[in-house]
Amino acid sequence: MAKKDGVTWFNELPRLVQFILLLIPIVSWVVEIIVRWGTFLKTGGVVGLVVAIIYTIFGCIPIIGWIDLVWVLLFKKLFLQ
Secondary structure, three states: OOOOOHHHHHHOOOHHHHHHHHHOHHHHHHHHHHHHHHHHHHHOOHHHHHHHHHHHHHOOOHHHHHHHHHHHHHHOOOOOO
16 A cells, blocks of 8 residues: 555545535644645645645634635645645
8 A cells, every 4th residue: 555645645535524624623733734744745845844834833723724625625725735
């Protein structure tokens, strides 16, 4: 079985599961940390590092998760992914 990173794992989930994960504030924050740091480790770059740090610090604010929730529903990926 191939090892999956956070981005692949999240993007392969059904939309309903993604919606539920991003709807609950603390769960949303944990998912954001996994996906953002997974993206940074996979692709690198200054932008990926800045986004990961911002979401780690401010991701516990529910509005951040809800913005991502709307973004996932509209574009099928997280904001700034």
